[in-house]
Amino acid sequence: MISKRSKQLLKILVTTLLVIVTTIAKFDSKLCNDILYVIAYFIIGYDIVFKALKNIFKGKVFDENFLMTIATTGAFCIGEYPEAVAVMLFYQIGELFQSYAVDQSRKSIANLMDIRPDYANVYRKAEILKVDPDEVHIGEIILVKPGEKVPLDGIIMEGDSTLNTQKLTGESIPRKVTVKDKVLSGCINNEGILKIKVTKEWDESTVSKILDLVENAGSRKSKSENFISKFSKYYTPIVVIIAVILATIPPLMIKDTVFTDWLYRALSFLVVSCPCALVISIPLSFFGGIGASSKIGVLIKGSNYLEALAKTEIVVCDKTGTLTEGVFKVQKIEPIGYSNNDLLKYASYAEAFSNHPISLSLKQEYGEEIQEKLITETQEITGKGVKAVVDSKKVLVGNEQLMKENNIDYQIKKEIGTIVYVAINDQYAGSILIADKIKDDSYNAIKILKKNHVKKIIMLTGDQNDISASVAKKLNLDEYHAELLPQDKVSYVEKLMSQKSSDGKLVFIGDGINDAPVLALSDIGVAMGGLGSDAALEAADVVIMTDEPSKISNSIKISKKTMRIVRQNIIFAISVKITVLLLSAFGLASMWIAVFADVGVSILAIINALRVLKIKTIKK
16 A cells, blocks of 8 residues: 555656656647646646645635645646646645655654553453453453553552653663552563552553643644634735736736736746745644653643743742652651550551652551551641541641641651651650652753743742751752642742743642642643642643653753744745745746745745754753
8 A cells, every 4th residue: 555655756756757858858749748747737736726626615715725726727827837837846845845744743742652552461250351451440450461561550469570661751761660569551561471450440541641631732722823823814815816916907007018927927926925834834843842842751732831831931849759759768766655666657557548758658667568447537637747546546647737736745856857746645656757859850950940041940848948948959949938738839829920021931840739729820830750640640731751850941942942943934934925925026036936935935944843853952
């Protein structure tokens, strides 16, 4: 089966050969020459003429097919056979070039789309069945063999392996996994056989959400694309009217003028007026920018967000899990009236149902299986901690605010780190010190943001002031605000929104469910990591598939480069077209120059647009 592009290339080659033969041979019979030109025209241009006629019946009259058809038909009418064929030939060359360019910019996104698994091996009734991933339910066990894609999110119950996560995160280094590790759908199992307990159905799985983001990215147009759409809507009928006036009025008004001369000018005017360079290159530039970002593991939900990133003035970051690793480790246990293990046990049981990094670190340090039947009551208090009833004892685990609210006579600790206070049956039982670490990549992220001329970088966090101050100082941040509840973050972002210029944008980067309101409020919300919460992922406009904040810095660089290319193409295309349109109207430009002003400018604009894919990311 011959591909569409191969057919188009074949048409171009056959037509070119016919034109060369006709030009070189110079048959004695003009009729013979004309017939060969007509054949060449039919080969190269029949599909464009057919599209023009089809669109006329649909009410879509003023498009590039219509302009090409009436311009070349008119050229035939005045005997300019070679130029009529040349217009179609060069137009098809431009279309072929466009097709290649679009395919190039699609490659990274097409590779990303390849993460969709075709099937899942699921255990049912003592046998393994191969079923569609959307037929598998939460709690079922699936088998993933070496070389297969992980079809659904889950937890490894049996087996060790390495996972290829490149299409999800842009990272080439395989990730080692073992029993109890979480795995994301879309990864490829490199080595061992894995038995995975499904934790999310297909519609909620990571791969499904990513595919949905990619598929819908094109539906959100940038201001530049909307401008081009409106421009083409009014521009095309205007130039057709001008061309009609140019062909008819001067011969009637000016003595000793030849109608065919003015018709030729009008036809040249029509050829050059085709807005292909803008209509093709602008969306292609944005598509290329989105593709370039996806290559480094950053999903941008639409051209409008890519355009907005270029105007970033203020960047606001969450701390835990965004600038820091979010992998807290227990550093010190100071019990009162209990052993170290007992204090850790009560704290771990109280935090049993929480996925907060602090909760996970407590449970990891405890290391023993939690008997959920001993937990009869639990309540998470946002920004403060948890209340629970463990083995008939009332347990409070949280910060100073929680202790104060419950009138607990606790001992204040002044160490750098996160202090978790524990009270049992309304009596202070001790404290646990947990420390986090700044990501190595965070240092690069801040440096690159400053290189990109971001005016202000601010950290908002619910963590203690002394810890936050230490992080802000090490990262050289402009501002930080600590000990904030979710609603406090919203208030601060609202204030910061008023500090930017009318055209400037505020970017918020976060990873937790508590960040969802701020992600939605900011101009551009960025969710960190494929392991970020579903709420954050839904509310965000941009998703970083790894835990590297520097990738948003590189996406800003890609965005700025994309917008420079878009502006270059708009200025270049409009300048050339206006110049040649005026020359055509005064009879100073032939149809050959008109062809260059249309197809030549389109090709140059497309080549320029493809430069977006060649942007090198900043390492440090």
